[in-house]
Structures are given as structure tokens and as C-alpha cells.
Amino acid sequence: MKEPTIKLLCLFCLLLLPVRTLAGEVKLSVAASLKDVVNELADGFAKKHPDVRFQKNYGASGALAKQIENGAPSDVFISANLEWMSYLKNKKLMDAPSIGTFTYNTLVFIGSSGKKVSGMNDLFKLHSIAVGSPKSVPAGAYAMEAIKRAGKDKELENKLVMARDARDCLTYAERGEVDGAFVYRTDALQAKKATVLFTVSQGLYPPVIYPMALTVTGAKNSDAASFYRFLQSAEAKVVLSKYGFALK
Amino acid sequence: MLALTSTDYDAIRLSIKVAAAAMAVSLPFGVAFAYLLTFGDFKGKVLLEVVVNLPLTLPPVVIGYLLLLLLGKNGWLGSLLDAAGIRLIFTWKAAVIASACVGFPLLVRSIRIGMESIDMQLIQASRTLGATWHDTLVTVILPLSLHGIIAGMSLMFARSLGEFGATIIVAGNIPGVTQTIPLAIYDYASSPTSEDLALSLCAVSIAISVVVLFSHEVFDKKLARRR
Numbered sequence: 092m093k094e095p096t097i098k099l100l101c102l103f104c105l106l107l108l109p110v111r112t113l114a115g116e117v118k119l120s121v122a123a124s125l126k127d128v129v130n131e132l133a134d135g136f137a138k139k140h141p142d143v144r145f146q147k148n149y150g151a152s153g154a155l156a157k158q159i160e161n162g163a164p165s166d167v168f169i170s171a172n173l174e175w176m177s178y179l180k181n182k183k184l185m186d187a188p189s190i191g192t193f194t195y196n197t198l199v200f201i202g203s204s205g206k207k208v209s210g211m212n213d214l215f216k217l218h219s220i221a222v223g224s225p226k227s228v229p230a231g232a233y234a235m236e237a238i239k240r241a242g243k244d245k246e247l248e249n250k251l252v253m254a255r256d257a258r259d260c261l262t263y264a265e266r267g268e269v270d271g272a273f274v275y276r277t278d279a280l281q282a283k284k285a286t287v288l289f290t291v292s293q294g295l296y297p298p299v300i301y302p303m304a305l306t307v308t309g310a311k312n313s314d315a316a317s318f319y320r321f322l323q324s325a326e327a328k329v330v331l332s333k334y335g336f337a338l339k
Numbered sequence: 340m341l342a343l344t345s346t347d348y349d350a351i352r353l354s355i356k357v358a359a360a361a362m363a364v365s366l367p368f369g370v371a372f373a374y375l376l377t378f379g380d381f382k383g384k385v386l387l388e389v390v391v392n393l394p395l396t397l398p399p400v401v402i403g404y405l406l407l408l409l410l411g412k413n414g415w416l417g418s419l420l421d422a423a424g425i426r427l428i429f430t431w432k433a434a435v436i437a438s439a440c441v442g443f444p445l446l447v448r449s450i451r452i453g454m455e456s457i458d459m460q461l462i463q464a465s466r467t468l469g470a471t472w473h474d475t476l477v478t479v480i481l482p483l484s485l486h487g488i489i490a491g492m493s494l495m496f497a498r499s500l501g502e503f504g505a506t507i508i509v510a511g512n513i514p515g516v517t518q519t520i521p522l523a524i525y526d527y528a529s530s531p532t533s534e535d536l537a538l539s540l541c542a543v544s545i546a547i548s549v550v551v552l553f554s555h556e557v558f559d560k561k562l563a564r565r566r
Binding site: 151153156174175178219221224226227228251252253254255259262266267268 | 407408411412413428429507508511512513514518525526527528529530531532533
């Protein structure tokens with residue numbers, strides 16, 4: 092290799108080195124289902140701290156966890172389930188003492204208001220019911236758990252339509268492709284045509300917890316730490332309840 | 340080590356079934372469109388070309404969503420089918436339609452390349468000898484563009500095996516019913532405990548694709564030698 096080529100190559104490699112975090116930047120990795128509420132929270136925080144900038148990364152909890160595991164820069168991780176949080180905790184990538192609960196959600200059943208369905212016992216009347224694919228969608232896993240605990244799994248076996256995510260469940264129910272769908276209350280609030288037919292009894296499924304934590308690098312970023320405290324504040328709780336999240 | 344569950348075998352079977360059906364269903368249309376675009380001379384040809392190639396550039400999710408709007412219970416085609424008692428959405432047939440739409444441009448393109456490589460004099464000769472257009476099609480054009488047709492079919496098959504975005508919207512992700520290999524991998528990749536299962540299915544996926552592409556190469560070589 093000629094010398095100028097080597098020099099160019101070195102320069103190129105230098106360009107690839109990670110840039111040091113700019114002062115006042117907070118990098119968020121947040122479950123996609125929390126996009127709207129976290130956007131509003133971040134805007135609220137930025138109003139009081141104009142020097143802080145956010146880099147928001149929304150996606151499936153699993154994808155985000157894999158990104159963090161593979162070295163993607165991130166200060167705060169908010170997951171849609173406990174599984175991926177403990178996965179990263181076990182890899183020593185999370186600041187363990189900071190792990191806490193961001194918020195809770197509840198499961199509801201939606202459908203067109205014409206349907207006479209007021210509880211799990213009425214579901215047999217329907218032809219098709221959408222749930223998130225239980226392996227990849229937390230809301231779907233909770234719904235399947237509720238169906239099983241209510242003893243309806245045999246009865247509904249051939250009626251279930253597994254969807255890619257909660258948003259698709261909502262679309263199917265809105266368009267009438269299915270007779271009803273299990274979704275979170277927060278998603279049901281977005282529905283225009285479908286209405287909440289009943290709330291699934293909390294006794295039928297484990298509490299839906301969104302855990303949050305600072306990453307090991309995030310714990311060293313003072314802006315990230317102060318945003319993290321803001322997420323636990325009373326002010327944040329007001330925003331959360333506005334979006335339909337449960338506070339306990 | 341391969342670790343496959345019974346729903347994984349279902350997914351493998353279903354993937355092959357869907358890909359084969361998508362290929363078979365779209366082949367006649369593919370030949371027809373390729374013929375029109377190669378030999379046809381009509382107004383709006385450019386427009387037809389754009390429409391045929393559109394799925395190549397559109398995100399598959401868009402195609403899936405449009406198909407849902409079209410074939411859904413309240414869609415204009417779906418409501419007609421519904422009245423006739425035919426339901427496509429959330430069945431394996433919807434997966435076939437999704438795959439066929441996404442792979443169609445690849446099929447047409449390959450067949451077209453085959454047809455364009457035919458010596459025009461051969462076609463004209465057949466016409467002067469009294470062949471009608473469909474005689475020419477069956478006895479001259481189709482045999483001479485066979486390598487293009489084979490290439491299109493294998494591309495279509497391979498593309499259908501990998502179809503994810505459109506399929507998951509119109510067919511859902513129902514194990515044993517509409518869950519193809521990519522959909523099953525998507526499910527597995529979403530949980531930290533099922534990495535092995537995801538990797539096993541990835542291996543199967545690679546193996547099938549290699550077999551398809553390899554057999555196409557072999558077949559194409561044989562075809563070339565015959566000529």
C-alpha cells in the first residue's frame with residue numbers, strides 16, 4: 092500500500108471513532124408504545140432546561156436492548172416489559188440501583204359498540220379476536236395469560252388472530268376485520284370507531300409494568316440523571332395519566 | 340444445533356406452500372405483462388410500466404396496508420368477496436397475494452429480459468410464414484425466453500420466502516395458519532430466551548434460499564448448453 096493511501100485510511104478510521112458525548116445531550120431508548128407520552132415529557136423537560144437536547148430512539152423493547160448490548164449509545168432505557176430490563180441488568184449494562192418503574196398499563200377489550208360483550212364469558216359469541224403475537228408483543232402475552240386463566244383458551248383457540256403489534260390490533264378492530272381485540276387502555280384511547288367493551292380483570296394477568304433505568308454510561312451523565320428524576324416527579328405523573336397510563 | 344418445534348415445521352411447510360402458490364398464480368400474469376411491455380405498442384405503456392414496478396420501490400408495509408384496505412371486510416373488493424362467502428384476510432391465501440404482489444416486478448423484469456433478447460427476425464419470420472400472434476407466442480417467444488421465465492420464477496419464489504412486511508399485516512402472525520419462516524423468526528427474535536430457535540430457523544431459511552438459487556443456476560446452465 093502506498094503511503095498516501097495509508098494516511099487516508101488512518102484519517103478515515105479516525106472519523107469512525109465515536110465522538111464524545113456533547114454536553115447537555117440525553118439519549119433515550121424507549122419502547123415504541125410510549126412514544127407520544129415520552130415526547131411530551133421530553134418537551135416539558137426541555138422547556139425548563141433549554142440547554143439539554145434529546146436524541147430519542149423508539150423501537151421494540153427487544154431491538155433496543157440488543158442495540159444497547161451491542162454498544163449503541165444510550166442514557167435512559169424504558170422497556171415495555173421486565174424481561175429485557177433484566178436481560179440488560181444481567182449483562183451489567185444498566186445502573187442497577189436506578190432500576191425503577193416508569194408506569195403501569197391495563198388491558199381492555201375493544202370492539203364496535205353494537206357487540207353485546209361485557210366480559211370474558213361473552214367472547215365465545217365473536218368470530219374473530221385480535222391479540223398481539225404473544226411471543227413478540229407484551230400486550231399479547233398478557234392477553235393470552237388472561238384468556239388462559241379465565242379458562243377460555245380452548246374455546247377461543249381458532250378465533251384468535253395474532254397481530255404484529257398493539258397498533259395493528261387496533262387497526263383490525265377499527266376497520267371491522269375482527270370482532271374485537273385485546274389492547275392496552277392507552278391504545279384504546281386512540282380508537283375512533285371501536286370502543287372499550289370491558290376492562291380485563293387485573294386478577295387474570297400479572298401487572299403490566301414499564302421498567303426504566305439509567306444505563307451505566309447514563310448514570311455518569313448529569314443531564315440524564317436529572318431527566319430521570321423528572322420522570323418520577325408529580326409533574327410527569329400528570330402527563331402519564333392524561334395518556335391513560337395507570338399510576339399504580 | 341438445529342432446535343425446531345412443531346410450529347416451526349408448520350412455518351417451513353407454509354413458507355414453501357405460499358412461495359410456490361405465489362409463483363404459480365402470478366406466472367401467467369407475469370408472462371402476459373412482460374409480453375405487453377416488450378412487444379406491445381399502446382398508449383399508457385409507460386404508465387403500465389411504472390405501475391408494474393411500483394411494488395419494487397414501495398415499502399412492503401405500504402403494500403400490506405393497501406391490500407388490507409382492498410381485501411378487508413369493508414374494502415371494495417373484500418366486501419364483494421365477503422358477500423360471496425370468500426374470506427382472504429388472515430388466511431394463508433392472503434399471504435400468497437401479499438407475496439405475489441411484492442415479487443411481481445421481479446418476475447416481469449426477468450421474463451422481459453428473456454423476451455427482449457429474442458432476435459426480432461425470428462418473430463417476423465414466423466409471422467410471414469403465417470403464424471398468428473398466439474402461435475408465435477407459444478412456438479417462438481416462450482421457448483426462446485424460457486431462461487428468463489425460469490429466472491423470474493426462482494426470483495419470485497425466493498422473494499416470497501422472505502416476504503415479511505406485507506404478509507404480517509394482511510395475514511397476521513398466526514402459528515400453524517399464517518406464520519411463515521420470517522414471521523416466526525420475528526417472534527423468536529423478540530425474546531431473549533429464544534435466540535437458539537431464531538438462529539435455527541435462520542439456518543433453515545438460508546438453506547432453502549441456497550437450494551433455490553443453486554438449482555436455478557444448474558438448470559440455467561443445462562438450458563444454455565442445449566442451445
